[in-house]
Amino acid sequence: MAQKQRTKPTLDAAKLRENALTSIRLGVEDFERSQGGENPDPARALSSIRNLFAGVLLLFKYKIASSVDHPADAAALIFNPPEVLPSPDGDGGVTWQPVGRFRDTTIDVATIKKRFDAFDIEIDWDVIYKLQSCRNHLEHLHPAHTLGEVADFVAELFPILRDFIRDELEEEPAAILGEAWQIMLLHHDFVAEIKEECDEAWAEAGVPDGMYEWLETCKCSECASTLLKPDQENIDAGETVESDDTRFFAMCVKCGHRELIAPLLLEALGKAHSYDPRDGEEPTLERCIECDREAFVVEHQACLWCASELDYTECEDCGEALGQEDQDNDGRCSYHAYAYEKFMRED
Incomplete structure (x- = not known):
């Protein structure tokens, strides 16, 4: 009796495209409701991020499928794909064969990137990874603290x-996103304009x-927005962040x-210099002995706040790096400084 041949799974690329556009439209609707003018609905913020990111990934998968x-x-x-496992070939060797069928789950971000690379499809993956990290981060926050971050997410997307x-x-x-696209366009342009104004203000x-x-x-500690500008009262008073850091404010x-x-x-x-001592890592950031701020970068042997540098970078006796x-x-290093002092006392 002939062995029954398994039917290969198929995929309707057009349906994938339709689902992608629907998710993006829903994400934009949730975004509008989360912002909401005078009566925002913070609970919509997370669903906005979920729908938007899922929609973009579905659109990526549609491109792969339609290739x-x-x-x-x-x-x-x-x-x-099914798992590939080794099996004896009967001659003292092994062969590698797929076991089972294709799974019901679809490929993740990392595999999408591999498919894109194989098909020469270009995308700015740094931004995608940043948005993925933002999505994962927001999953663990209270909705009220995500409104600004969602706004930044949409602008970057x-x-x-x-x-x-x-x-x-x-x-x-x-043409394919309709009103949802116009909302994203207006929001992006607004954020870009405000960001430019903030940058110009911080320059002064x-x-x-x-x-x-x-x-x-x-980011604003209340809503997580990156749209911060210097307080005009500080600017008008001639104060600076460098010299008046205990009273120089930012406004969200x-x-x-x-x-x-x-x-x-x-x-x-x-955060950029975080480390885990349990893995044997050493701190890369220290408190500066000149300005007393946690801004001295060990690698560069300089403080990013007050720009002070080390007078002595290596021991004149043994060449050991000095801190x-x-x-x-x-x-001198501590050992040779002690040895030198001991020698001077004995002399």
């Missing part, structure tokens, strides 16, 4: 979606040169919250 002609080939590209639809799908975003606020790049990652354009900018800058720097704690030893 081949046969529905069975499309399914093979989109669904997770806009150019990715625009370029992908135009360059890879060869369609016009406005006397932020330490070494700390300026960390403004980009500072999104929710109006007012807070000191220096702790936000130092927090952003600290801040060695600066009172007149160019």
Whole structure:
């Protein structure tokens, strides 16, 4: 009796496209309701992120599926393949064979990237990974603290979606997304305009040169928006972030919250230099002995806040690298400083 041949799974690429566009439209609707003017609905913020990110991934999968002609080939590209296991070949060797069928789950972000690379489909993956991290991060927050971050998410997603639809799908975003696209466009343009105004204002606020790049990652502690600008009262008083950090405030354009900018800058720097001592890692950031701020970068042997550098960088006797704690030893490491002092006393 002939063995019954398994039917290969197939995939309707057009249905995938329809689901992708529906998810994006729903995400934009949730976004509008989460912002909501005077009566925002914070509970919609997380569903907005989920729908938007899921929609974009579905659109990516549609592109992969539509790159081949046969529905069975499309399914093979989109669904997770069966596990490949070794088996004896009867001659003392092994052969590797797939076991089981394609799974019901579809490929994740990492596998989508591999498929894109194989088909020469280009995308800015740094932004996609950033948005994925944002989505994962928001899953663990209270909705009220995500409104600003959702707004930033939508603004950053806009150019990715625009370029992908135009360059890879060869369609016009406005034609396939309709009103949802106009909402994203207006929001993106608004955020870009406000961001430019904030950047120009901070340029006049006397932020330490070494700390300026960390403004980009500072977020409002109330709504998590990155749209922060210097308090005009501080500017009018001629104060600077560098010299008046205990009273120089940032204002959130999104929710109006007012807070000191220096702790936000130092927090952003600290997160970039986080380490786990359980893995044997050493700290890469220290408290500066000159300005008493946690801004001294060990690798560069300089403080990003006050720009102070080490007078002595290596021991004149053994060449060992010196740190801040060695600066009172007149160019020697602790061992040779002790040996030198002992020699001088005996002499």
